[in-house]
Each structure stands twice: as structure tokens, then as C-alpha cells.
Amino acid sequence: MAFPKGFLWGTSISAEQVEGGWNEGGKSPVQIDYAAAGDAGHMRKVWFRNADGTRGSMPAFGKLPEGAKYEIFDDIHYTNHEAADFYHHWKEDLGLFAEMGFTTFNTSLAWSRIYPYGVRNGVNKEGVEFYRNVFTEARRLGMDPVITLYKYDEPVWYEETYGGWENREMIDEFVEFAKTCFTEYKGLINKWMTFNEINILIMFKAMGNSNLSKESIYAQTHNQIIAAARSVKAAHEIDPDLKVGCMIAGQCAYPLTPDPNDVMATYAGFQEGFCYCADAMMRGRYPSFAKRMWENDNVQMTVSEEDAKDMMEGKADFLGFSYYMSGCITTHTDTEATAGNLFTSVKNPYLKASDWGWQIDPVGYKYTLHVLYDRYNKPLFNVENGLGAYDKVEEDGSIHDSYRIDYHRAHIQKLKEAIEEGVDIFGYTTWGGLDLVSASTGQMDKRYGMIYVDMNDKGEGTFERKRKDSFFWYKKCIESNGDELD
Numbered sequence: 001m002a003f004p005k006g007f008l009w010g011t012s013i014s015a016e017q018v019e020g021g022w023n024e025g026g027k028s029p030v031q032i033d034y035a036a037a038g039d040a041g042h043m044r045k046v047w048f049r050n051a052d053g054t055r056g057s058m059p060a061f062g063k064l065p066e067g068a069k070y071e072i073f074d075d076i077h078y079t080n081h082e083a084a085d086f087y088h089h090w091k092e093d094l095g096l097f098a099e100m101g102f103t104t105f106n107t108s109l110a111w112s113r114i115y116p117y118g119v120r121n122g123v124n125k126e127g128v129e130f131y132r133n134v135f136t137e138a139r140r141l142g143m144d145p146v147i148t149l150y151k152y153d154e155p156v157w158y159e160e161t162y163g164g165w166e167n168r169e170m171i172d173e174f175v176e177f178a179k180t181c182f183t184e185y186k187g188l189i190n191k192w193m194t195f196n197e198i199n200i201l202i203m204f205k206a207m208g209n210s211n212l213s214k215e216s217i218y219a220q221t222h223n224q225i226i227a228a229a230r231s232v233k234a235a236h237e238i239d240p241d242l243k244v245g246c247m248i249a250g251q252c253a254y255p256l257t258p259d260p261n262d263v264m265a266t267y268a269g270f271q272e273g274f275c276y277c278a279d280a281m282m283r284g285r286y287p288s289f290a291k292r293m294w295e296n297d298n299v300q301m302t303v304s305e306e307d308a309k310d311m312m313e314g315k316a317d318f319l320g321f322s323y324y325m326s327g328c329i330t331t332h333t334d335t336e337a338t339a340g341n342l343f344t345s346v347k348n349p350y351l352k353a354s355d356w357g358w359q360i361d362p363v364g365y366k367y368t369l370h371v372l373y374d375r376y377n378k379p380l381f382n383v384e385n386g387l388g389a390y391d392k393v394e395e396d397g398s399i400h401d402s403y404r405i406d407y408h409r410a411h412i413q414k415l416k417e418a419i420e421e422g423v424d425i426f427g428y429t430t431w432g433g434l435d436l437v438s439a440s441t442g443q444m445d446k447r448y449g450m451i452y453v454d455m456n457d458k459g460e461g462t463f464e465r466k467r468k469d470s471f472f473w474y475k476k477c478i479e480s481n482g483d484e485l486d
């Protein structure tokens with residue numbers, strides 16, 4: 001059997017994408033609470049009121065213009081406000097997870113439920129208890145949850161009070177939040193991850209699709225890296241048995257041509273997009289090519305002695321990563337673009353793509369598993385892997401999502417091969433096993449789930465849950481510890 005005994009199987013979801021209850025239980029607003037849905041061809045936008053009274057919008061993760069304020073507008077439907085309504089359905093959802101045989105699941109904690117208005121204004125007990133109930137029930141059902149502390153959702157209060165992650169005050173705030181979580185959930189949660197896809201701003205920089213300056217992107221990323229390192233140290237002090245990983249958005253790209261310039265550009269893309277953050281967190285120092293990045297981007301970056309020490313002492317225990325698709329890179333300009341996971345790439349003629357233009361590539365997955373294990377030599381955890389698709393509910397309520405089964409079968413097959421070839425990985429969680437709100441487009445109709453949630457982009461639906469064909473397929477796969485993939 002390729003998969004080791006105790007291999008963790010499950011799914012990954014996130015607070016802001018499934019919970020809803022956006023203003024319940026003492027939770028404060030986060031930026032995405034002000035974002036409208038886009039569609040297959042358009043990213044979602046965050047809406048606000050400008051200082052002169054006009055309406056404005058910007059891409060998610062962006063920075064408000066001077067004097068602007070977030071505002072809820074009556075004529076916009078905000079898909080995250082209710083999302084999949086996990087906040088009220090969590091018991092039923094965990095029951096369905098258990099029915100599929102999950103031995104783990106991953107979600108993020110909403111910081112805005114734990115410290116809605118900063119550490120100085122106190123912990124919100126209702127938020128702490130909400131997650132305690134969720135984790136206790138998950139354990140009772142046989143799951144060993146792996147929990148992410150941060151998934152792009154600090155309370156807006158931090159932006160208003162400190163200006164957000166550019167400010168080093170955020171480091172202490174985050175570490176306090178992390179310590180509260182490690183302490184409150186001691187014995188319930190043994191594996192944590194600090195920041196989801198911490199490399200996302202660096203990737204935005206490369207694609208030029210953010211309104212943040214390069215200085216801001218480097219400063220925010222650095223402050224998050226330091227906050228993560230100090231949290232790892234704090235976790236080990238609170239409980240030496242805790243394992244704390246980092247989580248990096250997977251990046252798999254091929255040179256479009258054998259032109260050595262394409263090969264170099266592809267390697268540089270991997271270094272900058274993935275390894276810049278992963279090296280800092282797994283090896284405890286920025287890679288040598290970081291200097292090239294800072295110089296090319298004309299930013300002044302100095303790493304203080306204290307930060308360097310924290311990075312070295314707070315290395316992550318494992319490497320969590322997401323993988324959805326691959327792309328191509330070229331220095332030639334006569335190419336066709338494809339859409340991607342919050343980024344675009346060049347079309348690969350050998351691959352098929354999803355309805356959102358994401359190129360499906362299980363071989364790229366195996367390649368990624370090898371590259372990451374070779375480079376970091378620490379256990380891997382594949383936190384996200386999945387296919388966003390439109391699903392059709394038949395008259396009898398069934399959902400025949402053979403495309404999703406094909407996707408996961410092909411990827412799990414490659415995972416199995418990689419393990420047989422020596423890659424050390426302790427778990428696989430599909431992305432969005434419960435239908436949820438898409439991060440890039442804000443849609444509910446872009447579905448990843450094995451559990452259907454009756455809710456659409458316009459807010460129509462009952463939140464009823466239905467088992468898709470993939471639900472039964474994944475159950476069989478887990479029962480056989482990955483042996484039965486037909």
C-alpha cells in the first residue's frame with residue numbers, strides 16, 4: 001500500500017468562504033465582507049465610499065484610497081455574508097465529513113471572531129467557544145483537524161487602527177492571537193498552519209494586479225513571515241508536541257519553448273513566486289536571490305538581527321501547499337493567455353482547462369511534490385487540490401460530477417506514485433469539499449464540493465446539503481486508504 005497508515009484524508013475550507021454569520025457572535029467585519037461577486041471572466045471587487053462621497057472599488061487585498069471608508073451598499077449582494085452558512089450548519093457538515101470517513105479537515109479561524117477589535121479590546125469568548133465546539137465535535141467524529149490561523153481576514157479594525165500589515169504592530173497582535181489559539185485549543189488541535197498562501201502578494205506583484213506598491217508588498221510579507229516565525233516559537237513553548245507548518249500557494253510552470261531565456265524565466269518565476277517565502281519559513285533565512293528581487297524592484301529591505309534570529313529559531317515544522325493547475329512561462333510575446341488561480345499564465349497546448357481556464361495537470365502535481373520535497377526535505381501536507389466547476393442538480397436531486405472524480409482520481413494516482421518514489425507527505429485535503437464562495441471571483445456557482453450547498457451567486461437557495469457522486473467516490477477512496485480509485 002502506497003499511502004502510509006494514518007495518512008490524513010479530508011477537505012479544506014476556510015472561515016470567510018464557508019461560515020457566513022458575518023456580523024454574528026461578536027464577529028467584526030473583514031475586507032471581504034465588502035466584496036461583490038464577479039463571474040468566470042471577472043475577479044471580484046471590494047466596494048467603498050470615497051472621501052468625496054462617490055463610490056469606489058478595488059481588487060481584494062488592495063489598500064483603500066486616502067479618506068475612503070468601507071460601506072455596505074443595498075444594491076450589492078455580498079456572497080460572503082452568508083457563504084455556505086457553516087456558522088449555523090457546522091454540526092451537519094461535520095457529520096457529512098465523518099460519513100465520508102475523513103480523518104482530518106482543515107479550516108481557518110476567523111481572527112475577527114477571536115479578537116474582533118484588537119488584543120487591547122479583549123478576546124471574544126463567543127468566538128472562542130464557537131471553534132471549541134467545532135473542534136470538539138470533529139475529534140468526537142474521529143478527525144484530527146489541521147487549523148490555519150490566518151486566511152487573508154484580519155479585522156478591518158486593524159487597517160483603520162494600524163494601516164494593516166505594513167505596520168510592525170501587527171506582528172505582536174498576530175502573535176497574541178496565535179498564542180490565544182494555541183492555549184485555548186491545546187489538546188484539541190495538534191497541527192497548525194500560520195498564514196494561508198503567504199506568497200500571494202509576491203505573486204500579485206509579479207502579475208501587476210494589485211494596487212499595492214512594491215514596498216508595501218515586501219513589507220507586509222516580511223511582517224507576516226516574522227509573525228509566523230514568532231508564533232512557531234510560541235507554539236513550541238506552549239506545547240512542545242505542537243507541529244506548526246507554513247502554507248505556500250503551489251506554483252508549477254514549464255518553459256513554453258526550449259529557448260534558454262524561457263527556461264531561466266521559468267526558474268526565476270519559481271524562485272521568486274514560491275521559494276522566496278518558502279525558504280524564509282522552512283530554511284529560516286531569505287534565499288540568496290532575494291537580493292536580486294529587492295534590487296530589481298528598487299526597494300530597500302534590511303533584515304534586522306532580531307528578525308534574522310526569529311526566522312532561524314521559528315522555522316516551520318512542515319510545508320503546507322496548495323496545488324490546482326500548471327502554467328507556462330515565456331519571454332516571447334506571441335502567446336495566448338489563460339486564466340488562473342488569482343493569476344494568469346500562458347496556455348499549454350498539451351493540457352485541458354476548467355471552465356475558468358485553469359489548466360488541469362496531474363503530472364505537474366507529481367513534479368511539484370518531488371521538487372518541494374527535494375528542496376525542503378521536511379514533511380509535506382497538500383492542503384488544497386480541487387476543480388471548480390458548474391454542477392447540475394438533476395430532478396431526483398442527484399449530482400453527477402464525474403469531471404470532479406476524474407480530477408481527484410488523476411491527482412491522487414500521481415500522489416501515490418510520488419509517495420512510492422520517496423516523497424514524505426502526511427495528508428491530502430481536497431479544496432472546498434463543501435461548496436463555498438470562490439476567493440478570486442466571489443461566486444458560489446464555482447463549485448469545488450463533494451457536498452452541494454443549495455445557494456447561488458444571487459443569494460437564492462435554502463442552504464440544503466446534497467451528496468454529489470464525488471461524495472461516494474471519495475468515501476470509497478478513503479475507506480481503502482487511497483487504494484480504490486475506480
Ligand code: BG6
Pocket residue numbers: 014017196197249322341342384388431437438439440441446
Ligand atoms: C486557493 C485559496 O488559492 O485557491 C482558496 O487558498 C481559494 O481560498 C482556492 O478558494 C480556489 O480559488 P478560487 O478563486 O477558485 O476560489
